[in-house]
Amino acid sequence: MAAGERLVTGQTRVIFMIGSPITQARSPYLFNTYFADHGADRIMVPVDVGARALPGFVEMIREASNCDGFVSTIPNKGSLLDLVDDASPTAKALASVNVVKRGADGRLSGDMADGAGFWNGVSRAGFEVRGSSVVLAGAGAAGIAIAHEFAERGGRRLAVWSREHREIEALIAVLAGKGLAVEPGIPLSLDGFSMAINATPVGMAYAPGSVFPRELLATMRRGSFAADAITEPVETQFLRDAAAIGLQTVNGRAMTFGQFERLREFLGV
Structure with missing residues (x-):
């Protein structure tokens, strides 16, 4: 060899x-x-x-x-x-x-481990979770995990959107009693949010595009973050739009790296 x-x-x-x-x-x-x-x-x-x-x-x-x-x-x-x-x-x-x-x-x-992995990754990129407000697209398995861990780490406010209303209802039920303000839907302005998160498949090769229109991202304050849970492609339309208007971006590989040690520890390897 x-x-x-x-x-x-x-x-x-x-x-x-x-x-x-x-x-x-x-x-x-x-x-x-x-x-x-x-x-x-x-x-x-x-x-x-x-x-x-x-x-x-x-x-x-x-x-x-x-x-x-x-x-x-x-x-x-x-x-x-x-x-x-x-x-x-x-x-x-x-x-x-x-x-x-x-x-x-x-x-x-x-x-x-999705939730912990996501927030470990964005925290390494410089995002402060405690006391923050975020808007989340996607309330499937990854989205609920991200939202749950956000509450566990002291997040203050969460706006969440999903094509399936039952997913939003399930997410709200999971977060009940966590002290987190949760509102359904994506607001018309994101001025009060410090991070926009994509936890949907939109942006992958088989589902091109972005859940967040560029003009909506432009309502966020400078220095705010855009984070994607998609790992391939690394640079999604969502992240390209966010970078073009001056937002800080975190790609899906940060989530993968963020949960790597937890996965190894759980598997005993």
Whole structure:
């Protein structure tokens, strides 16, 4: 073997990364780079697994003794809660799972790291969460996780939009009693908000465009932030528009890096 190459054998421990589409996932790069740098005989393998294949995949993991678990992205996070044996308080509160650890006996434990990962990433970019007001597009699994962690870290005000009104109702229910002012819909002016967040698929290759029109972003004060949870493409239309009018931007890879250590810790790798 050439210097720097890794040999995968029957002794190699395996972690999967699942979702559909899976092409935008950055976690395999981060995990496999980490394993190579630390001489760990482990590998993360990305697999395109959608809703129909998910139950069968989970059952396969239970029997795969050389597998330590998996990380999941869209569209499986909500469905995984009912497929694991136990879940963290955060995963239960959000009814969503994005990382699953396999025990030696085949039992599966789930956690939800999207929210912590997102806010770890934007905090490193210089955003102060406590006391802030943000507007959020998307109230699916990632959006609810971001909103929940925002409340946990002392956020003050949240405006949230989703195409599905039931998702907004579910988010409001999750945040009840958290001391966070929540309002449905995106206001006509974002002057009172210090961050706009996209947690929808809009901006990906199969769903081009932006939920936030440039003229609406222009109502934000200079120095405000625009953050996207999309990892591929790195520079979405939303972020290009925000940068063009002088907003600070944080791309989806900040979220991926932000939750990397938490995922490794949970998986025990």
